[in-house]
Amino acid sequence: MAAPSPTDHKSRKLLGRLSLPELRFVGDALRAETVGGVLLLVAAIAALLWANIPAISASYSSVRSFHIGPASLGLDLSLQHWAADGLLAVFFFVAGIELKRELVAGDLRDARAAALPVIAALCGMAVPAVVYVLVNVLGHGSTDGWAVPTATDIAFALAVLAVIGTSLPSALRAFLLTLAVVDDLFAILIIAVFFTSDIDFLALGGAFTGLALFWFLLRRGVHGWYVYVPLALVIWGLMYNSGVHATIAGVAMGLMLRCTRRDGEQHSPGERIEHLVRPLSAGLAVPLFALFSAGVSLSDEAIAQVFTRPETLGVVLGLVIGKTVGIFGGTWLAARFTKAELNEDLAWPDVLAVASLAGIGFTVSLLIGELAFADDPVLTDEVKAAVLIGSLIAAVIACVMLKLRNRRYRALTEAEERDEDHDGIPDIYEEHNPAYHLRMAEIYEERAAEHRRRAETEAATALQTAAGSTNDGDRPA
Template sequence: MTDRTPRADSRRSNRLFSRRSWPEARFLADVLRTETVGGGLLLLAAVVALIWANSPWRSSYAALGAWQPWSGGSALHLDLSLAEWAADGLLAVFFFVVGLELKREFVAGDLRDPRRAALPVAAAIGGMLLPALCYVAVTLAAGGAGLRGWAIPTATDIAFALAVLAVVSSHLPQGMRAFLLTLAVVDDLFAIIIIAVFYTAGFHPLPLLGALVPIGLFALLVQKRRTWWWALIPLAALAWALVHASGVHATVAGVLLGFTVPVLPSRGSGPGLAERLEHRWRPVSAGFAVPVFAFFAAGVSLVGTDLADLLTDPVVTAVVLGLVLGKTVGVFGSTFLLARFTRAELDDEITWADLFGMALLAGIGFTVSLLIGELAFGAGSETDERVKAAVLLGSLISAALASSVLTRRNAAYRRIAERESRDDDGDGVPDVYQQDPADGR
């Protein structure tokens, strides 16, 4: 008989990566499916951009990104190029979904439990501190040029990482996927704080204070469960425009709006409004907003570039080392220390080799890394172009190394699954369920 005593439940709750509850597992499965498809579209958009930017028609790619759909919007700070609209406008949808996800995790998800939250928070902090330290160390050793980009390698791109995981994984434990998703949620929270605090230029407080009005009205409507699109979308657009005019990156408006949406259902049954809105807007984010941003952000041209000079550039070296080495050591090391100095243990179905593969996978930094590169050095600048190349290179190396490790781990779990599903006597019951526990097998 299965041990379901309170003491057994307590022991299991202290295990890292332990199995989620069924509602949580079902929600995570829906998220993973959407993000996996989105990751594929993201990868496709990046490949198309790279090919176009290095083709004989590369000038048309540059012209498309620089085109201003509304040249008369200078009075409202909206005379943006198409690439800037993608970075400032479309990514606000992505961060709105992030805001919904963050609030849901802290109110109704696993992050509401401090014991469960400790691991992804510690892994996210380690996975941001170590890459930043790697970047700072390399740039300071080279004279300090490019130090402003210290936050570039700190972000993990969940869509890209889940796309890689979907390709190499068929039998890996559920807890590993859940850990990666939760890690990315916490990682996004710190990235939002970094963008708002360290990459705000020309701050104007009055528009930001003005943005509180449409955000407050938006909050009032969603708290009363009034989901009138003809009211909510204009209020969200006005809040975005005012935050953009304040000098704070406009994507922060998306997060603030997401935080206002209630998570718990009003009558105690069915999904809450945050989950419903997330279900509605996640496909728009993962399937359109992020791939379009990637299309305009990833198109770095290497035509006429001295590759030796590029690869020895301190900023490029710092970004690549931060993503590949810093992320891996930060995520794996912080998790190991948490297990070493607390009573937390790995769940029975997870090994440290599995965790090492996931730590490598966390080094895939794309969407937010590219965005921070643009904020740090200016979109289209020479350093920004080098940052793009570095982010692509570091992410590719991390993806390749993670794929190598996780493919082997997946093969091991597949062999275990095949062994446990064997039915040599043909009675329809797997042999593993017919073994005598006293046999010790």
């Protein structure tokens, strides 16, 4: 497919170079996500081994169904539910901060810049849902799981990149991260709207009162974890008992934090708190959720069932085909109708590879699978197996496409990171700065002078050696 061509001088770059602050933020965020993704991958493998080794598989079911918590507060939950409803609230809290930052200080603050990732993310969620529904309508299956293949797991995707040793240029990394942020927003809305029933309005009113108090304390500049952590736990407990999924409390509190910097501030409160909480989310909350949710049977019969049952086949095709077609098609359409021109350093197959990589759906897909088929434990496990298999297929396809371009990506990444004048700013961001070129001129002049000195030294040494050889030759035997 040919790239859309600009029609006038106001054409914009699609997936162009990031600003320097955005480049640094994206780099820090993705490094943290990559570490978390590797831990997530390890936890998922451990869960699969635990659930499929006959000698210990029974203990897996026993452990994750073990109940703990105060029953008088309506919180006598299994470990699996504590992981899904409690620990994932921390994950969604961080997602809320990321979303708030993108809206007020990142790419999403500019409507024109936000159009591309928003359109791509929407198409990347709508097309997998349509694929799932079509498969199940034609196969006479349940359409309840339409939302399962709509989510992207950025941490798992980055873990795959880390494992295969492939680097992405900053523009593609930022695009993938922004896609995931928008994806998380719509996943939260889906959970809130479609998986909420039997609302307890008294508990919900209490949760909203707690959120209002949380917001008021933030605006008054009250500090201290000993104030906010107990309040957050109360809000979470009330939200859980209201019937609304408890992770909504996490994202709501994350969205309330200020993510803009004031005079004299090096980091906003949202950035500081995200920096503190992200390790807890990526290093503990999400891996524990994976440990208690990803343990499904992967026998030959179970794997065959994934490709024959419409619900599970719809999940696999939604992740592998729907995500790729949706994100790539949405990106191309956004470029076509916003007069954007693809960055000359990239090609449309690069966008296709990232779209395929976004087909790795894990954390939120597993959560939605549990919610969609809560009344059918067998089908829940089969859908989880479909998520794992679909994500694996998407990862393999993406890895093949990315590996074909890895040499090009490495060259682009090295150019983005080169800092020959050692001032802490990549050279590519100083091309139009006269002071940079003067510094580089001095550096090259010093290098040239050093090479001249070395040349003179080597020449003198060579002459002395030659003279010594001549004298030795003239000396009588």
